[in-house]
Amino acid sequence: MESISNPIVHIKHLTKSYRRGGQIVSVLTDISLDIPSGEFIALMGPSGSGKTTLLNLIAGIDKPDSGTLKVGGIDIATLSEGELADWRAANIGFIFQFYNLMPVLTAFENIELPLLLTQLSHKKRQEHVELALSMVGLSERMEHYPSELSGGEQQRVAIARAFITDPVILVADEPTGDLDRVSAGEILAILKRLNSEMEKTIIMVTHDPYAAKTAHLIRHLEKGELDVTD
């Protein structure tokens, strides 16, 4: 177990299990982990090791069975569904393996989507989105629909959508899992920039050792237990 003063993520004795076909399957067992603010951490492990579950818990889209889970000093396990939704909108940026863009919205509109939950004016939203588009190198493709973009471009749109609200933490679940080596490299470079230049805390789940090397810290999960390896 690690102890860091004022970690952005503080996990202690966390457990999580699921009910599958009438049986209770333990996914995470007694996990303790502190992630400092501004860290870029990679969670690795074989399929079924519980790394995505851990990511989901940190991101507030799932709830633990027991243990402590504090993000930014807030015990998110105690928040109601509505409070969690608001908390996620303000604090978490999501990057998914399959991008999860809205197919009926353009790149611009997809990136703008999280800003609709803020009080920003139309003009301000437009400025933010244009800036985000330029940061991921897609200013020329803002009017394109996801189906008109390559996998790498879609993931760049997804990254722009993730950081558009300036969240504290970016959670990335296999962000390069569906991409070729070149596109994966571009995505990892953007993530690295977000971490180094914008000081975003990034928690990335990956199978890919090459992707994991981008992170400062690598943690392995094995059968629901954390194996500390730097």
Add this chain to the structure above:
Amino acid sequence: MHFLKLILRNTLRHKLRSGLTVLGIIVAIVAFGLLRTVVDAWYSGAEGSSDTRLITRNAISLVFPLPIKYQERIRKIEGVTAITHASWFGGVYVSEKNFFPQFAIDAKTYFDVYPEFLIPPAEINAFLIDRKGCVVGRKLADTYGFEIGDTVPLRGTIYPGTWRFTVRAIYDGAEAKTDISQFFFHWDYLNETRKKATARKTSRKTDWVGVYAINISESNRAAEISNKVDAMFRNSLAETRTETEKAFQLSFVAMTEAIVVAIRIVSFVVILILLAVMANTMAMTARERIGEYATLKALGFSHHFLAGLIYGESMAIAFVGAIIGILLTFPVTDKFSEQVGTLFPVFGVSLETIYMQAIAAFSVGITAAVFPAYRVAQISIVEGLRSIG
């Protein structure tokens, strides 16, 4: 604005599916409107009746006539402002399929009691001076091409022989619900012909009429005056039964009540089928987009926002189908009316029917979205995201 954009784009996402669903709604709304209009047509006689008009008929049955001498006795009852009479003729114009109601009337008084039949003064005068003249409704004239001066032959079924009438007047209705498919001629002509036939012993009794139509001074005196009329002829050879014109018309509807009920039930079954089609579309739509809804939830959008998207899409489809369906109801009912000729004297889409169509479509739009919206609200983000890939 983004909310509406999302709804619109989602609605147009599967154009074939949305198009077919809209088509289903159009067909159902038109069918519903047509069936409701048929039901309305059944009641049009009652709807077009006056509050201050009573009908007196033979107490035994409408088939039995009343003596003409009752007219003057009824006229003297306090509260009666006018009286006239009409007798069912039941003739056939060319063939049995050309059905329209024909009445032998008291020409001098009939149109005073029925002011809703509008006739130009010159034409009514021409009718009054020609004992073989007739008055036809505008719909009847348009259907069979009758014009002023035309001869209309009717083959009598109750009164034997071929009766020839000259069109002297064409009447219009004061209101849309006025029956403009009737045919009127002089009762005097019928009675005189029957007298001649009686002399030859080939006809029924003379100086009898089918029903009396009575105008009264105040509608709230209908029961009192009806009782007075019936009391006057109690224990006579032809006892009377007097009721409001509306009750009289409804007694005809009651004879075919089972058909009306069946049509009503079918009209609602159509809406239930529509609901099933629409609910299926929305359930498929929501199931396909579970991953997207989970993503939106993860980004912080509420259950209400997602439910709004589903309700919005369902309502958008229902709205488009309803608008086109309602608009198409008019030409379809017109075509239907042409096909059935003068079977339904008043046949038109009422405002109430349009409201019912709109309410049906609105209800279907809302109801079809209930289950998908509930399901999306209940599904966990993790489960939803798992469906992607």
